[in-house]
Amino acid sequence: xxxxxxxxxxLFLILLLASNFGMIVERFLLVGTDRMQFNIGGTILExxxxxxxxxxxxxxxxxxxxxxxxxxxxxxxxxxxxPNDQLELLPEEGITINKRTTEGQYVVVCSKLGKARIxxxxxxxxxxxxxxxxxxxxxxxxxRLGGKSDGTMKSGMFRAQPGLTTKADNMDMDISxxxxxxxxxxxxxxxxxxELKGEGALFRGMIRNVIDRAKPGDQYIFTNVKARCPGDKxxxxxxxxxxxxR
Numbered sequence: 040x041x042x043x044x045x046x047x048x049x050l051f052l053i054l055l056l057a058s059n060f061g062m063i064v065e066r067f068l069l070v071g072t073d074r075m076q077f078n079i080g081g082t083i084l085e086x087x088x089x090x091x092x093x094x095x096x097x098x099x100x101x102x103x104x105x106x107x108x109x110x111x112x113x114x115x116x117x118x119x120x121x122p123n124d125q126l127e128l129l130p131e132e133g134i135t136i137n138k139r140t141t142e143g144q145y146v147v148v149c150s151k152l153g154k155a156r157i158x159x160x161x162x163x164x165x166x167x168x169x170x171x172x173x174x175x176x177x178x179x180x181x182x183r184l185g186g187k188s189d190g191t192m193k194s195g196m197f198r199a200q201p202g203l204t205t206k207a208d209n210m211d212m213d214i215s216x217x218x219x220x221x222x223x224x225x226x227x228x229x230x231x232x233x234e235l236k237g238e239g240a241l242f243r244g245m246i247r248n249v250i251d252r253a254k255p256g257d258q259y260i261f262t263n264v265k266a267r268c269p270g271d272k273x274x275x276x277x278x279x280x281x282x283x284x285r
Contacts, residue, residue, distance in 0.1 A: 104172045106134075106155075109270020110212060112147040113139075121161060129158040129167075133174075149174045149270075177268045180205035180216045182261070182277050191285045197253045202241035205266050205277070216268040221279070224260040225249040237261075257284040 106112045118126055123143045130136050133151035138144075149155070151174065158169045181188055185200050205216045218240040225233040237246045253259070259282045265274035 104170065106147055106149050106172050106174045107177050107212075107270070108149045108152055108174055109268070110148070110177065110214065112149070114145050114147055116143050116145065116159060118159070118161070121163075125162050127160040127162050129160055131155045131157070152176060177214060177216075177270060178207050178210070179275065179277055180207045180214070180266060180268065182218075182264055182266075182280055184261075184280055184282065187282075189281055191283045194253045194255060194257075194284050197259075197282065197284055198251050200242070200250070202239075203261070203280075204240065207268075214268065216266045219265045219267055219274045220263070221261050221265070222263040223249070224258075224262065225252075226258040226260070227252070227254070228256050253284045255285055258282070259284070 116123070116126060116128065128136050128145065130147075132155075133149060134155050134157065135148045135150075136157070137146045137148070139146060147157070154171055154173055156169045156171045158167050160167045183204050183206070185192060185196060186204075203218055203221070205218055207214050207216070219238065221237045223235045223237055223246060225235070233249060235245050235249065242250050250259075260279065261281075262279040264277040264279050266277050267274045
């Protein structure tokens, strides 16, 4: 677990945390006579009590300062000794900030990739602190059928599947990516391979017809898969699936 020392030089404390990734302040702990710690998503920030009361800036690890384009990125803003209604958030171009009903919480929406800064202003004193964030594309979702990303499946279970699903792993956010198109190769023991073009997540038409034929020994290969996620200007290519029926 990392421990970071705080740095000084500002009039107030700013914690801008992507709370939807589990990186939230859990608690404050006094450790000894002069220093205190608090846990932010597994990273320990350490400072003296006097620094905290004077509003010294605490900076978390760089990996925490990440937004994803095209989706809601919740953040929490806190300043030592300053009421939340006295703080003003000033985004750069390409960033929109919407205030939530809960005090100190906001939602950031980004429309571009790269880097951007959010400036936090003390409206009473005019003091400003800028925090830089990386803006990244959402990771590729994983294509699945019946919760599986490859392998074997019993014929009855395979025929019962309504369609394909796409979900990004290791993310607390509920991200919905639209499956656009794919190619299905159906290979059976006593017939010529069949190639079909599918659109959308649900099995329809001829795709549904060959899915319903599933019997032990058959193979189904989903390839050339394209999906579009929030923030994408065009569809992205995903890894395919191969299932053998047993």
